[in-house]
Amino acid sequence: MTGVREALIYGYYPGCSLHASAKEYDLSTRALFEALGIGLTEVPDWICCGATPAHTVDELLSLSLCAKNLAIAETVPGDLAVPCASCFSRLKTAQHELTVDLARRNTVARVIESPVPLAKNIKHPLEIVGRDWGLEPLTAAVKKPLAGLKVACYYGCLLTRPPEVSQLDDAEAPTIMEQVIEAAGAETVSWSHRLECCGASFTLPRPGVVVKLTAEILAAAKDAGADCLTVGCPLCQGNLDLRQQEVEAQSGVRYDLPVLYFTQLLGLALGLAPARLGLSGLMVDPLPLLKLKGLL
Amino acid sequence: MITISSSNGLEITIPHDRTHLASMKSLDGTKLRRCLQCGKCSAGCPMCSFMEHPPNRTIRLLQLKNVEQVLADRSIWYCASCQTCSTRCPRGVGPAAVMDALRQLWWQRQGRSEEKVVQLANRLFLDNIRRFGRQHELRLGTLFNLKSGQLLKDAALAPKLLAKGKLKLRQAKTRNISEVARIFARVEQLRQEGGSR
Numbered sequence: 001m002t003g004v005r006e007a008l009i010y011g012y013y014p015g016c017s018l019h020a021s022a023k024e025y026d027l028s029t030r031a032l033f034e035a036l037g038i039g040l041t042e043v044p045d046w047i048c049c050g051a052t053p054a055h056t057v058d059e060l061l062s063l064s065l066c067a068k069n070l071a072i073a074e075t076v077p078g079d080l081a082v083p084c085a086s087c088f089s090r091l092k093t094a095q096h097e098l099t100v101d102l103a104r105r106n107t108v109a110r111v112i113e114s115p116v117p118l119a120k121n122i123k124h125p126l127e128i129v130g131r132d133w134g135l136e137p138l139t140a141a142v143k144k145p146l147a148g149l150k151v152a153c154y155y156g157c158l159l160t161r162p163p164e165v166s167q168l169d170d171a172e173a174p175t176i177m178e179q180v181i182e183a184a185g186a187e188t189v190s191w192s193h194r195l196e197c198c199g200a201s202f203t204l205p206r207p208g209v210v211v212k213l214t215a216e217i218l219a220a221a222k223d224a225g226a227d228c229l230t231v232g233c234p235l236c237q238g239n240l241d242l243r244q245q246e247v248e249a250q251s252g253v254r255y256d257l258p259v260l261y262f263t264q265l266l267g268l269a270l271g272l273a274p275a276r277l278g279l280s281g282l283m284v285d286p287l288p289l290l291k292l293k294g295l296l
Numbered sequence: 297m298i299t300i301s302s303s304n305g306l307e308i309t310i311p312h313d314r315t316h317l318a319s320m321k322s323l324d325g326t327k328l329r330r331c332l333q334c335g336k337c338s339a340g341c342p343m344c345s346f347m348e349h350p351p352n353r354t355i356r357l358l359q360l361k362n363v364e365q366v367l368a369d370r371s372i373w374y375c376a377s378c379q380t381c382s383t384r385c386p387r388g389v390g391p392a393a394v395m396d397a398l399r400q401l402w403w404q405r406q407g408r409s410e411e412k413v414v415q416l417a418n419r420l421f422l423d424n425i426r427r428f429g430r431q432h433e434l435r436l437g438t439l440f441n442l443k444s445g446q447l448l449k450d451a452a453l454a455p456k457l458l459a460k461g462k463l464k465l466r467q468a469k470t471r472n473i474s475e476v477a478r479i480f481a482r483v484e485q486l487r488q489e490g491g492s493r
Contacts, residue, residue: 016431021462045472047429052377053421056396057403061483065425068479072472111482113475157378162392171383197342197378204440205417207450209374213342242453281460 008132009039010123011076013069015087015234016048022084022234024278028263029083029125031276035267036133036141041076043069049090052201063104064111066094071114079121081128083263085233086200089158089166092122096165124159124168125263126232130180138183143271145185148293151265152189152226152257153177154217156236157197171195177262181230184269191224193217200235207243214239215247218255227289228258230265237261241283258286268295323358323397330387331355337381337391347371351381351391358394370411372398404487416444426480429470434463 010033018026033040046069054062069091073080082088098105099118109116129138155174163171172195178188196217202209217240221229231237241259248254260282267277274296279286290296331352338350349357349371357366366372375395382392402409409415420439424432441449457463470476 016433019430020433020464021457023462045429045470047470047472047476048425048431050425051421051431053418054425056375056377056399057415057418058422058483059396059400060486061422061480064479064483068475107486111479111486113478157376157380161379161383163383195380197376197380199342199376201376202414204421204437205414205444206374209343209346209376212345242456281462283456283460 007037007039008128009041009078010081010128011073011078011120012040012042013046013073013080013082013087013091014042015046015082015084017084017234017238021238024281025083025234025237025261025263027276027278027281028261028267029081031272032129032263032267032270033081033125035270035272036129036138038128038133039078040081041078043073043076043080046072049087051086051090055090055093056201060107060111062090063094063097063108066091067098067108067116068112070095070117070120071112073120074117079123079128081125082122083125083232084235085124085156085158086235088122088124092165092167095120095122124232126159126176126180127168129266130176130183135179135183138180138266142184142269144269144295146181146265146269146293146295147185149186149265149289149295150189150225150227151181151186152191152221152224152229153181153194153262154221154229154231154236154240154259155194156200156231156233157195159232160195177230177232180262181265184266186265186269189221189224189226191220191226193220198236198239200233200239203235203239203243207246210239211243211247211250214243215251218244218247218257219251219253221257222253222255226257227293228260228286230260230262232262244284256284258282258284258289260286323394323401327387327389328355328358328394331359331389332387334386336384336386337389340380340384342378342380343374343376346374351375351395354398355389355391355394366398367402367405367407368409370409372402373409373411373414375399413444416440424467426477427469427473428467429473429476430467432464432467434465435467 014026050062050065095118098116105116160166160168160171160174169176181188199210199213237259264277335352338344338352344350348369372395379392382390420436441447
């Protein structure tokens, strides 16, 4: 690499899942960014974005919770990195809605008792690594290429939809995740269900819905010859990984498909130790697969 | 009764108060009249098989002013908000936003609906945010099971989650919890004043 890279720094909004059930996504994002020399400063006292329950029943509450976070995020430098697809979508939706609707913005400002800052770029780590940091330098930074690993990249719904809000990639034919995973030396499979919804918002009230939807996703990945799935959302990961045994019990099919965060796969390719990436936090153990492929 | 006439000629008559009017404006804004029943929304909907009224039929019922029929059915509560329909709609109707507006309308009225379980989950989820500033997954799951009378639901998952350190036993309140509580209080106050729009 020629020249000196300008240091990349971001604010960081982990969201509730990354502090609890998806802590390995938090760990691996921090480890990956540190290895790439990307600075992350967690937004102090961030609050829940309200997720699906807020926007389905109370739009003003949903917008206000997100606006409050946007206001707090002004205290940290850089664009805002948001790894959870649901938080990413909610914060960006609020930013979008409040930019086009002045009356609404005034109401929300009254609710949060401060102006609503709307200028900060909100980015998913996929675009930070794949675009801001760049694919070429990423390929050059790889120490242990994930050669021979067939990966099904799973976007789910909210990373790319609706496109005018997310602005991450083409809503029907995105490629950013495949590009990033291929830069790490892995092979990506072409498959049917990478944009289908896993039913995340029903995991508490109607787990049967989730089991049906995830069964279809896992079956499609298996049919395409994938060794594992990779995701950029804690809710997708939770459903595909945590409920996989339940799906197997109901369908009588053994999938045995580890579901890794893309940050974990990239971390491995950069030579980071599994412990730093939280691999032991996954329900379907990825270690046998990684050993079989000679990647550990 | 209130009749809302949109600029494109659609009229919806609902039993009334100002808050309902507020929500129906967002329905109006989605240009329901533009729908010509191509069915693309329902074809791509992952939740269609759980719905009595798939998205395109819901839009049609609204065009026919059958708001009450739509609200009373559980279909709207089975929309996963995945945005596939709105992304693909060739007429810019935005069925996902329509689903949100309908649910918000129901939430304000708390009328008759066959779907109670999803609403219980929503209520507990929001209550946790009000109390702690962040989500408390263990409390959410436990209270949901207690209140929905499914004590053993997902019971097999809890030990696994605990073993992996994925369930926090305690959720500390965020330092700005009083500000969070004020946000909830003001939203509620605006709703009562009919100015939440």
